[in-house]
Amino acid sequence: xxxxxxSVFLEDLTSPEVRDAIRAGKTTxxxxxxxxxxxxxxxxxxxxxARARFLAKQIAEKLGDALVAPVxxxxxxxxxxxxxxxxxxxxxxxxxxxxxxxxxxxxxxSLLHHGFKHVVLLGDHGGYARSLxxxxxxxxxxxxxxxxxxxxxxxxxxxxxxxxAVDPALVRDPGAATVExxxxxxxxxxKDTTDSIRESTRRR
Numbered sequence: 001x002x003x004x005x006x007s008v009f010l011e012d013l014t015s016p017e018v019r020d021a022i023r024a025g026k027t028t029x030x031x032x033x034x035x036x037x038x039x040x041x042x043x044x045x046x047x048x049x050a051r052a053r054f055l056a057k058q059i060a061e062k063l064g065d066a067l068v069a070p071v072x073x074x075x076x077x078x079x080x081x082x083x084x085x086x087x088x089x090x091x092x093x094x095x096x097x098x099x100x101x102x103x104x105x106x107x108x109x110s111l112l113h114h115g116f117k118h119v120v121l122l123g124d125h126g127g128y129a130r131s132l133x134x135x136x137x138x139x140x141x142x143x144x145x146x147x148x149x150x151x152x153x154x155x156x157x158x159x160x161x162x163x164x165a166v167d168p169a170l171v172r173d174p175g176a177a178t179v180e181x182x183x184x185x186x187x188x189x190x191k192d193t194t195d196s197i198r199e200s201t202r203r204r
Contacts, residue, residue, distance in 0.1 A: 008060040009068050021067060022115040028066040028201065029116040031107060032056035033123045033132070035075040038089030040155035042173040045091045047163050049073045052124040054166045055148075055189060059122070062194045066120075069107065075128050076100050085127075097131055104135045108142050117141060118201050122148050122193070143200050147192035150185065162186055 010018065010029070034049035053071045060066040077094035078085025086092040095103075108119040120143045121132045129149065136142040152159040157177045163170050165182030 008057055008066065009070075011070050013067075018067070018114070026065050026067050027115065027117040028060075028063060028197065029069055029111040029119045030056045030060055030066055031069045031072065031104070031111075031119060031121050033072040033075065033104075033121060033125070033128070035077060035125045035127075036073050036091070036093040037077050037086040037125075038092050039159075042171060042175070043155055043160060043163055044170045044172075046073070047159075047170055048124040050170055051162060051166050051186075052122060055124075055186060055193075056122055058186075058190045059194050059197070062190060063197060066197075067116075069111065072104070072107075074100075075125060076131070077127070097128070100128065101131045101135055104131070105139055108135065108139050112139070112141050118143055118197075120145065120197055124149070126151055143197065145193050145196040145200065147196040148189060150189060158185065 007013065013021070032052035032055070034046070034052040036045050036049065039045065039047050049071050056068045060068050074093055074095050076097045077092050078087035080087060080094060087094050104121065111119050118141055121135065123129060123132050126149060132144045136144045152162065157175065160171055160174055160177035161179070161182035162185050163182065164174055164177055164179045165186050168179065
């Protein structure tokens with residue numbers, strides 16, 4: 001019995017469905033990159049992961065030729081011993097920068113091997129922006145759109161609003177942040193990133 005491929009998420013598909021999707025023109029792969037970190041006392045640790053997945057889905061649907069790889073939830077967040085940066089707070093998970101870059105590079109090469117022409121790294125966290133650029137410099141076909149990441153004050157009102165727009169359950173105390181403001185911010189990211197990817201892939 002044939003099953004219509006409707007999900008844009010790679011992990012929801014079978015291997016033959018991915019093969020057929022690529023043959024049918026879905027030749028852009030999005031890798032959403034989040035992080036598991038302290039977000040003050042009012043936002044859950046997985047904020048970046050939820051937001052990256054949410055945005056990647058919308059961007060893929062607008063592009064029309066893209067599939068979304070699983071979210072990368074393990075990213076550099078500081079040293080362990082002694083603890084630095086967000087590693088000073090319980091629940092934060094970290095990996096070394098070189099390991100992070102090698103993982104992304106291998107994931108990108110895997111997707112390109114299977115027939116994707118473009119792999120787009122969507123980093124929801126500014127702390128590893130340089131690593132994304134390093135990977136793009138080493139692997140032909142990897143893109144890092146500057147329009148995706150927005151420098152929001154960590155766990156501040158804008159960051160909180162954007163998280164509310166993904167899922168209010170991720171926020172324990174919204175303060176003055178509103179879902180409406182968050183939706184507007186996320187819509188801007190989706191539009192600008194979609195436009196940027198289209199422009200970049202036309203050039204290649």
